[in-house]
Amino acid sequence: MPDVILSEARTPAPALAARAARTGSSPVRDILALTARPEVISFAGGLPAPELFDAAGMADAFRHVLAEAPRRVLQYSTTEGDPALRAAVAARYSARGLPTEADDLLVTTGSQQGLSLLATALLEPGDVVLVEDPCYLAALQIFSLAGARVVPVPTDDGGLDPAALDEIAARERPKLLYVIPTFQNPTGRTLSAERRAAVAEVAARRGLWIAEDDPYGELRFEGEPAPWVAAFPGAEDRTALLGSFSKVMAPGLRLGTVRAPAALRRACAIAKQAADLHTSTIDQAAAARYLAVTDLDGHLARVRDAYRARRDALIDGLPAALPEGSRWNRPAGGMFVWATLPPGYDAAALLPEVVKHDVAYVPGAPFFAGAPDPTAARLSFVTHAPEEIREGLGRLRKALEGTRREG
Ligand SMILES: Cc1ncc(COP(=O)(O)O)c(C=O)c1O
Secondary structure, eight states, X not given: OOSSOOOSOOOOOOOOOHHHHHOOOOHHHHHHHHTOSTTOEESSSOOOOGGGSOHHHXXXXXXXXXXXXXXXXXXXXXXXXXXXXXXXXXXXXXXXXXXXXXXXXXXXXXXXXXXXXXXXXXXXXXXXXXXXXXXXXXXXXXXXXXTOEEEEEOEETTEEOHXXXXXXXXXXXXXXXXXXXXXXXXXXXXXXXXXXXXXXXXXXXXXXXXXXXXSSTTOBOSSOOOOOGGGSTTTTTTXXXXXXXXXXXXXXXXXXXXXXXXXXHXXXXXXXXXXXXXXXXXXXXXXXXHHHHSOHHHHHHHHHHXXXXXXXXXXXXXXXXXXXXXXXXXXXXXXXXXEEOOTTOOHHXXXXXXXXXXXXXXXXXXXXXXXXXXXXXXXEOSSSOHXXXXXXXXXXXXXXXXXXXXX
């Protein structure tokens, strides 16, 4: 008799955690996979125009830090982040009316990580998070993974409705409001200064944290920026402001920042130690070098000019491309236009036919935490040049021609 009985029987490995099982892959990522064919003119992805990356400037910055300080930039570094990079970001906030010290900032691996860290630092399963309806999808994923109960706050063409926010905050006792006040994803909408002040006031009175996500604010084509929500009375001690290098430099850098009150920032730093110890030392050093020797505002002016022309090409072409009775906005910046087809249309159901015509958008429905609007679609205008946008809209017109409203 052997000491050990060898058997063919196998016991299955335990199930995934409930949070993993209940959180699906982003429908936008799935659509992007469908539209990856080079012949597709895609209005779906929120991809910055690659030809506008300052590749030469970034290459110089990486070469410089590797040549000058290889032992430092190839080494582990602090969780809080590169001091020069934090100082440069703090100076940009301060210059725009939000006094900020380098030590007020935590460098993150993209602002997406900032949002994850906030969820880890703030949310218990069952906690209520208020979001704009519709809302950035990957934020909904984070809140779902955290086990939070997401409650939608109604919006209109001016963004989040502060009166509805007040009412829902009184009823739901939320811990956190997540808001993208400028050129929101997916709608391109911007909150007025009055609404920002009202959001700050409600948050202070009802006792909630604010996560203010601002990856698009620097992409303003016209008009004057409103101050950050974080700058309004009531919000100072309760706002985590998320910044990103993705839309001003390059998303592949995976660099962002969290500006937050000390106790929350420290909790985020501990969560970050557990997540990835620190953001890439060399990437941070190269970004700091780049900011030190480059006129970022000059670079941004070129990006804004190009994006403004692309927005105009999209807006000018939409009347002919979309069925009569469709509506859309004209954002003053950012990357997205939000369109609604006439009642009875279903943007998700139409997409397979649209993709057959080598053009794509993202259906709006998945962005809603509340009742979805099946007629809505998000159109990104930044990835393609104006002539390709016009060609894409011609294909969209053909794809939608002959489609019937359902029901
Ligand atoms: C509203 C919003 N927040 C955060 C992110 C993530 O940006 P990052 O590349 O800085 O992680 C995005 C990216 O599209 C976004 O639209």
